[in-house]
Amino acid sequence: MNLEERSINAVRMLSVDAIEKANSGHPGLPLGAAAFTYELWANHLSINPDDQKWINRDRFVLSAGHGSAMLYSLLHLFGFGLTIDDLKAFRQVDSLTPGHPEYKHTNGVECTTGPLGQGIAMAVGMAMAEEHLAAMYNKDDLKLIDHYTYVVCGDGDLMEGVALEAISLAGTLNLNKLIVLYDSNKITIEGSTDLAFREDVVKKFEACGWCTREVYDGNNLMEINEAINSAKKDPHPTLIKINTKIGYGSPVANSSKAHGSPLGADNLKATKEYFGYSEEPFHVDEDVYENIKSHIENKKIIYEGWKRVEQLYKEKYPEDYKNLMDVYENKKKEDFLNEEDFYSFDKDLATRANSGEIINRIASKVNYLFGGSADLAPSNNTHMNNSSNFSAEDRLGNNINFGIREHAMGAITNGILLHGGLRSYCGTFLVFSDYMKPALRLASLQMLPNIFVLTHDSIGVGEDGPTHQPVDQIPMLRSIPNMIVLRPADGFETAVAWKVAMNSTSTPVCLILTRQKLKRLNSSINACKGAYIIKKEEGELEKIVIASGSEVSIALEAAEGLKGVRVVSMPSMELFEAQPVEYREEVLPSNIEKRISVEAASTFGWAKYVGLKGVSIGMESFGMSGPGPEVFEYFRITSSRIREELEKL
Numbered sequence: 260m261n262l263e264e265r266s267i268n269a270v271r272m273l274s275v276d277a278i279e280k281a282n283s284g285h286p287g288l289p290l291g292a293a294a295f296t297y298e299l300w301a302n303h304l305s306i307n308p309d310d311q312k313w314i315n316r317d318r319f320v321l322s323a324g325h326g327s328a329m330l331y332s333l334l335h336l337f338g339f340g341l342t343i344d345d346l347k348a349f350r351q352v353d354s355l356t357p358g359h360p361e362y363k364h365t366n367g368v369e370c371t372t373g374p375l376g377q378g379i380a381m382a383v384g385m386a387m388a389e390e391h392l393a394a395m396y397n398k399d400d401l402k403l404i405d406h407y408t409y410v411v412c413g414d415g416d417l418m419e420g421v422a423l424e425a426i427s428l429a430g431t432l433n434l435n436k437l438i439v440l441y442d443s444n445k446i447t448i449e450g451s452t453d454l455a456f457r458e459d460v461v462k463k464f465e466a467c468g469w470c471t472r473e474v475y476d477g478n479n480l481m482e483i484n485e486a487i488n489s490a491k492k493d494p495h496p497t498l499i500k501i502n503t504k505i506g507y508g509s510p511v512a513n514s515s516k517a518h519g520s521p522l523g524a525d526n527l528k529a530t531k532e533y534f535g536y537s538e539e540p541f542h543v544d545e546d547v548y549e550n551i552k553s554h555i556e557n558k559k560i561i562y563e564g565w566k567r568v569e570q571l572y573k574e575k576y577p578e579d580y581k582n583l584m585d586v587y588e589n590k591k592k593e594d595f596l597n598e599e600d601f602y603s604f605d606k607d608l609a610t611r612a613n614s615g616e617i618i619n620r621i622a623s624k625v626n627y628l629f630g631g632s633a634d635l636a637p638s639n640n641t642h643m644n645n646s647s648n649f650s651a652e653d654r655l656g657n658n659i660n661f662g663i664r665e666h667a668m669g670a671i672t673n674g675i676l677l678h679g680g681l682r683s684y685c686g687t688f689l690v691f692s693d694y695m696k697p698a699l700r701l702a703s704l705q706m707l708p709n710i711f712v713l714t715h716d717s718i719g720v721g722e723d724g725p726t727h728q729p730v731d732q733i734p735m736l737r738s739i740p741n742m743i744v745l746r747p748a749d750g751f752e753t754a755v756a757w758k759v760a761m762n763s764t765s766t767p768v769c770l771i772l773t774r775q776k777l778k779r780l781n782s783s784i785n786a787c788k789g790a791y792i793i794k795k796e797e798g799e800l801e802k803i804v805i806a807s808g809s810e811v812s813i814a815l816e817a818a819e820g821l822k823g824v825r826v827v828s829m830p831s832m833e834l835f836e837a838q839p840v841e842y843r844e845e846v847l848p849s850n851i852e853k854r855i856s857v858e859a860a861s862t863f864g865w866a867k868y869v870g871l872k873g874v875s876i877g878m879e880s881f882g883m884s885g886p887g888p889e890v891f892e893y894f895r896i897t898s899s900r901i902r903e904e905l906e907k908l
Contacts, residue, residue: 263550265544265547266550266551267297268293268536269332269547270289270329270332270333271289271508272531272534272537272542273332273335273346273541274286274289274328275527276346276540277331277356277541278328278521279522279523279540280347280349281349281350282521283350284325284327284349284350284519284521285326285327285518285519286328286520286521287446287505287519288326288413288442289328290505290507290508290509291477291503291505292323292326292442292501294483295440295442295477295501297333298483299409299483301551303409304409305317305558305562306337306367308337308340309338311366315403315565316406317406317408318369318382318385318407318408318409319369320369320381320385320408320409321372321378322375322377322382322411322413323372323378323412323442324359324360324371324374325373325519326411326413327356327357327358330368331346331349331356331365334368336551337551337555338552338555341355341366343541347541359371359372362677362705363705370674370677371701371704374697375413375415375418375422376416376419376425377421377697378410378416379421379439380425380667380671380698381670381673381701382409382439383426383428383437383670383671384673384676384678385674385678386434386436386437386496387432387671387674388678388679388680389404389408389436390432390436391629391657392583392680392681393405394654394655395583396579398572398576401576403572403580403583404680407491408436409439409440410437410439411442412441413444414442414443414445414446414452415447417441417460418455420666423463424664425671426467426469427662428661428662428667428671429467429469429496430467430496431468432649433468433496435494435497437496437497438487438491438497439497439499440487442477442501442503443501443503444502444503444504444505446515446517446518449515461473468496469496469497469498470490471497471499472486472489472500473499473502474486474500474502475502477501477503477507483501486501487499505518508534509522509526510530586627586679586682591627593624593625593761595624595625595758596620596621600754601751601754601755601784604749604750605750606779609772609773609775609776609777610750610752610753611715611772614770614772617757618640618684619644622646625682626657627680627681628643628657628681628682629659629682629683630657630658630672630684630685631649631658631659631686632661632668632685632687633663633668633686634661636658636660636686638688638714638715639686639688639712641685641686643658659685665695666694666695666697668685668687669685669695669709670701672684672685672709673702673709676707676708677705682708682761684711684712685712686713686714687712687713687714688727689715689729689733689771690715690726690728692713692729693735699736699739699742702767703740703741703742703767704741706766708763708765708767708768711767711768711769713769713772715729715773716808717729717730717773717808717859718859718878718883719887719891720774720882720887721774721884721885721886721890725882725883725884728882728883728890733746733858733860734864741765742766742767742768743760743768743769743834744768744769744771744832744833745759745768745769745770746771746808746830746858747786747808748780748782748806748809748812748828749779749782749811749812750777750779751779751782751786752782752786753772756830756831771808773809774887777812778812780811780812780815780828781793786828786830789829789831789834789835789836789837789838790828790829790835790847791827792825793826794818794824794825794826796822796824796825797824798822800825800848801853802854802855803826803847803853804817804824804855804856804857805827805854805855805856805869806829807828807858809859810857810896811828813857813898814898817898817899817901817902821902821905827847829868832868847868852870853872854870854874855873855875855901855904855908856868856869856873857876858877859891859894862877874907874908876896876901877896878894
């Protein structure tokens, strides 16, 4: 057995030892996929453990995130700071080796994976970012951005719809620096993939515009190496199907028993005997460490070559270099919108229209906005008018045509942010945010400042009816930890919302916007605090009406002429909760218990602000088809209803 094979076995055995100690995990993938993954890391992946955030590094995405033990073993062996003690703490509370890879938690992990298909989709975003940045910044004499995105996925990834959405777009865009290594072991938790998955995956990728290759023996390093080298030369994105055996070398190989449970003491012993490996847990021969160190040194030579390019680029193109690095390092503190911008929205417009104008004002000041819509740009107003469309023919375009692929769109824009160097946004109807809930959740979990433009925000959508009238989506979005939801009441508040979104560094933002026109109100910059007094009470404060979005104007109409009634605009519960208790008390004094909330959506969540003695006016059912104003009347989300409830309090 040569040194490379022994190094591969070290990856395998560290992984199964970690799983055995935790008494939890997935040994099947590390045993089956270690050979081709190691070959990728050792001889192809351009990385530097001494500069882990090197902007021109290759990106590695373990889409099959349940194989995390294998990734942690590689990170340990390749010098990313994980110790043997960290491997011993696999899946334990507060360890650096959680059950699935977590971005910003473990050095070397490029994205959070586990929900299958998400990794592939995020990798498509990374590859798009690489292409776009290369077109923006590379010069004829100096290539600052020039790297690959590699994905390891399994059968389960390719069953998920989000993966197919992303694969289709990647082929359309011809992302030739995207290489997917498909661990084809034909086993899932329930048994053979034939139970539910019989299509020809290779032909499916080819139909989507990909180049494909097949490795018939997942342990044949020469065959694997040739396939990767060939993929790097191909002018199309490439799928490499690699035939493997799940749980290779163990008594439970080729069975579902190898997937999601520790091998057990007896099977672990038999597995180590099969590979001729030491029975000592977490053992690695010193010459294996030295072998991998030699691979790392070779990678550092590539890195040093790039550093020379970087220095020349910095000297020759200082402005471009500074602009790029400032975005990468979150140093950009642009005055995206000034006071004049806020007060310029003095016409009655839908907040989606306000948002579209704001996007274009921001795009006129910065070059790093990169986003689009799920085939709804004319409705979402998400198009940047002075830029072209990003395509296979035009890598400079800032507008992205995602097609009708909401789930992939959310994941892809997450991937763009994970890559770095750009700010992404994406748009669809609020009701279709359901289609990208997993991506929304992962944006929050990864602390990515993604911007989700969600229009047609209520029963005000009107004639399209209950299928298109969102009533349950806003509470869903508000329930996601580390998510800011902003529902502005007019153009001024919309501008404030965009300012909040563009200045966010670690929190995604959902902008909830109307289809119907809204009146310009006496709104305030205090909208950035989540809630503020938009109409102060006459005389002594007795009652409070709290509203968001389009219902703020209804609340103001209801309160007109009434003494003792305060109206509060609350575009964001999350921002309000982040304010000092003194400010919150100033806006919503705790001694005032007579309160009404108004929002043309589910009332879920408003009890926190109205209390036991308060009333929540909203939707307790799905909507109905009809002109928007008439639908509001039908469900009695009206000023007259608010006045009735105020009188009852």
